[in-house]
Amino acid sequence: MSVMSKAVLTRAASGLSAGLRSREPGRREWLIIVPIVAVCALLPLVIQGRYEVGVMTLILIYAIAAYGLDLVLGHLGLVSVAHAALLTVGAYTLVILTTKYGVGYWWAALAGVGVTTLAGLLLAGITMRSRGHYFSVSSLAFAAVTVVVITQWTSLTNGASGIYAIPTPPGFDSTISLFYLSLIVLTAVLVAMFLLTRSTLGRNLRAIQADEVLAASLGINVVATKLKAFTVSAAIVGLAGPLFASWISYITPSSASIMEGFNLLVYVIIGGSATLAGPLVGVALVVGVTEAFRFTELYQTLIFSGIVFLVLLFFRGGVVGSVARAWSRVAVRRRGPEPAEVPEVAVGPGPVALPHLSPADRGGPAEPGKVLFEARSLTKKYGGVTAVSDVSLAAREGEIIGVIGPNGAGKSTLFGLISGVVGGWSGSASFAGRDLRRLAVHERARLGIGRTFQTNRLLNDETVLQNLVTAAYLHRPARGSRSADPDDGFLNTILDLTGLRAKANEVVSGLSIEEQKLVGVGMALAVRPRMLLLDEPFAGLRESETPRLMRLLEWLRDQGMVILLVEHKMRVLMSLCSHVYVLDSGQLIAEGSPDQIVNDPRVISAYLGTKNA
Numbered sequence: 065m066s067v068m069s070k071a072v073l074t075r076a077a078s079g080l081s082a083g084l085r086s087r088e089p090g091r092r093e094w095l096i097i098v099p100i101v102a103v104c105a106l107l108p109l110v111i112q113g114r115y116e117v118g119v120m121t122l123i124l125i126y127a128i129a130a131y132g133l134d135l136v137l138g139h140l141g142l143v144s145v146a147h148a149a150l151l152t153v154g155a156y157t158l159v160i161l162t163t164k165y166g167v168g169y170w171w172a173a174l175a176g177v178g179v180t181t182l183a184g185l186l187l188a189g190i191t192m193r194s195r196g197h198y199f200s201v202s203s204l205a206f207a208a209v210t211v212v213v214i215t216q217w218t219s220l221t222n223g224a225s226g227i228y229a230i231p232t233p234p235g236f237d238s239t240i241s242l243f244y245l246s247l248i249v250l251t252a253v254l255v256a257m258f259l260l261t262r263s264t265l266g267r268n269l270r271a272i273q274a275d276e277v278l279a280a281s282l283g284i285n286v287v288a289t290k291l292k293a294f295t296v297s298a299a300i301v302g303l304a305g306p307l308f309a310s311w312i313s314y315i316t317p318s319s320a321s322i323m324e325g326f327n328l329l330v331y332v333i334i335g336g337s338a339t340l341a342g343p344l345v346g347v348a349l350v351v352g353v354t355e356a357f358r359f360t361e362l363y364q365t366l367i368f369s370g371i372v373f374l375v376l377l378f379f380r381g382g383v384v385g386s387v388a389r390a391w392s393r394v395a396v397r398r399r400g401p402e403p404a405e406v407p408e409v410a411v412g413p414g415p416v417a418l419p420h421l422s423p424a425d426r427g428g429p430a431e432p433g434k435v436l437f438e439a440r441s442l443t444k445k446y447g448g449v450t451a452v453s454d455v456s457l458a459a460r461e462g463e464i465i466g467v468i469g470p471n472g473a474g475k476s477t478l479f480g481l482i483s484g485v486v487g488g489w490s491g492s493a494s495f496a497g498r499d500l501r502r503l504a505v506h507e508r509a510r511l512g513i514g515r516t517f518q519t520n521r522l523l524n525d526e527t528v529l530q531n532l533v534t535a536a537y538l539h540r541p542a543r544g545s546r547s548a549d550p551d552d553g554f555l556n557t558i559l560d561l562t563g564l565r566a567k568a569n570e571v572v573s574g575l576s577i578e579e580q581k582l583v584g585v586g587m588a589l590a591v592r593p594r595m596l597l598l599d600e601p602f603a604g605l606r607e608s609e610t611p612r613l614m615r616l617l618e619w620l621r622d623q624g625m626v627i628l629l630v631e632h633k634m635r636v637l638m639s640l641c642s643h644v645y646v647l648d649s650g651q652l653i654a655e656g657s658p659d660q661i662v663n664d665p666r667v668i669s670a671y672l673g674t675k676n677a
């Protein structure tokens with residue numbers, strides 16, 4: 065094979081593999097939509113016949129709903145069986161408005177989308193604070209209630225008898241024209257899904273799905289983002305509702321059943337959730353094959369179950385997800401890992417290229433010596449254990465402050481209280497003049513409190529660069545800008561500061577623990593904090609990496625940043641910190657300069673005596 069054809073092949077392979085993924089697809093990967101739509105558009109020319117075109121139309125309509133579902137399933141990890149009920153709400157709205165009130169079709173369809181969106185908003189409002197199976201059970205209840213309401217509200221819905229003679233969209237009354245109308249809507253949905261996965265909302269959803277605590281500490285409003293996603297998801301399903309009503313021409317409450325909701329879930333999982341082609345492929349596969357065996361109900365059910373078992377056994381990640389992974393492996397083997405997308409910048413030996421990180425960007429210029437953070441009598445109890453007991457501390461701009469103590473002393477809990485991750489405490493705490501008690505985790509991050517975690521909390525399935533882009537969420541360009549990305553200079557600065565440039569396009573889960581630590585520090589910096597809480601950042605770092613991080617922290621301090629540092633490496637901590645607090649069993653047993661601390665008999669007895677300081 066010639067070099068040229070090899071290059072073309074590998075490029076095609078990588079493009080296809082990436083195009084099948086909707087997780088942070090590349091800029092040009094919308095191109096995958098072209099063959100999908102082209103194949104769909106040509107199908108009625110190959111597979112003719114009213115019944116067959118009807119089935120293909122149903123596949124397109126279900127696919128629209130499946131993409132709506134995938135927004136919450138694939139991008140938030142929420143298993144909803146309420147989406148068939150939402151689809152039915154949209155369908156009934158159209159049907160009732162057109163057949164009972166004589167409203168024009170398009171207005172009624174618009175109302176169908178609106179009512180479905182409102183129903184989704186209602187469901188989301190009730191359930192968004194619940195997770196995992198609690199959410200699933202709530203969605204189940206929503207589906208059940210929808211069936212009951214439609215069945216019992218006979219004056220409006222005709223109850224269990226359903227409604228006949230549903231109108232078709234004006235100008236689209238033939239089977240084939242309804243097919244192409246559905247395809248137009250599906251194309252719009254595909255484009256919207258592509259744009260969404262590349263948007264700030266898409267990145268935030270992935271962060272929330274990976275780790276809600278991490279997402280909040282990056283400044284992402286978790287509840288509001290989920291609410292937004294669920295509402296968009298319902299709106300997409302709402303687009304399918306009126307089409308479904310016109311296609312079926314006779315609608316009953318059973319369309320909203322839990323079983324129908326379960327079927328939608330199956331389509332997405334079989335096709336491959338969180339992939340651009342997955343929901344359509346899933347619907348086509350399951351509906352297409354089961355329709356082919358429509359003549360016998362027994363075999364139809366068996367075939368449906370067979371497809372589910374086969375895919376779950378042999379195609380983990382769904383059909384499209386598995387194909388994408390295989391293509392990816394081929395592409396990487398042929399061409400090696402992708403080069404970093406960010407352009408190189410010249411970073412000199414000093415802080416010449418570093419002003420992007422200056423805390424002066426947050427709340428005005430730093431004033432060294434000014435108290436930025438102050439806490440009094442912080443107390444946190446876990447049942448009978450007092451993790452933090454009556455602790456008071458203050459931090460001034462341009463200081464690195466150490467917090468030390470033996471295991472279980474309460475250091476991480478203290479960080480949790482300050483960053484907002486740990487609630488239910490007493491005492492007072494203020495940051496930049498704001499009372500922290502009233503602020504949620506994401507609000508504290510937005511105010512300028514950044515943090516790392518003792519055990520790495522990262523977006524493990526994403527690259528270093530994608531982690532940083534997500535973390536820089538707060539600093540995305542202003543509304544109206546063409547890009548959702550923070551400026552390259554900012555990301556470059558962080559990559560260079562942390563020494564991660566060469567790893568920029570590597571997936572985080574494949575990095576060493578120390579590299580992951582540095583990603584954590586980079587993400588905390590991407591929040592552009594005025595105060596940085598670092599929980600054992602030097603733990604696991606090689607000797608050669610330690611001076612780099614030390615220099616970085618010193619530079620940040622010189623820019624006026626406050627750094628609270630929990631660290632067991634005493635030499636590092638003592639050389640960096642101007643003031644040290646010592647905790648033991650939740651209590652503050654000493655504070656002072658490093659010299660005072662290393663000579664304090666209480667500290668030696670409680671902690672340093674056991675340390676090779």
Ligand SMILES: Nc1ncnc2c1ncn2[C@@H]1O[C@H](COP(=O)(O)OP(=O)(O)OP(=O)(O)O)[C@@H](O)[C@H]1O
Pocket residue numbers: 446449450451469470471472473474475476477478518
């Ligand atoms: N979620 C929790 N539920 C119950 N007890 C907890 C919880 N988190 C911490 N604790 C308890 O609070 C005390 C302080 O724990 P914390 O993790 O804050 O200590 P630490 O100083 O950070 O320890 P280490 O250096 O080992 O990380 C310990 O007794 C711990 O068992």
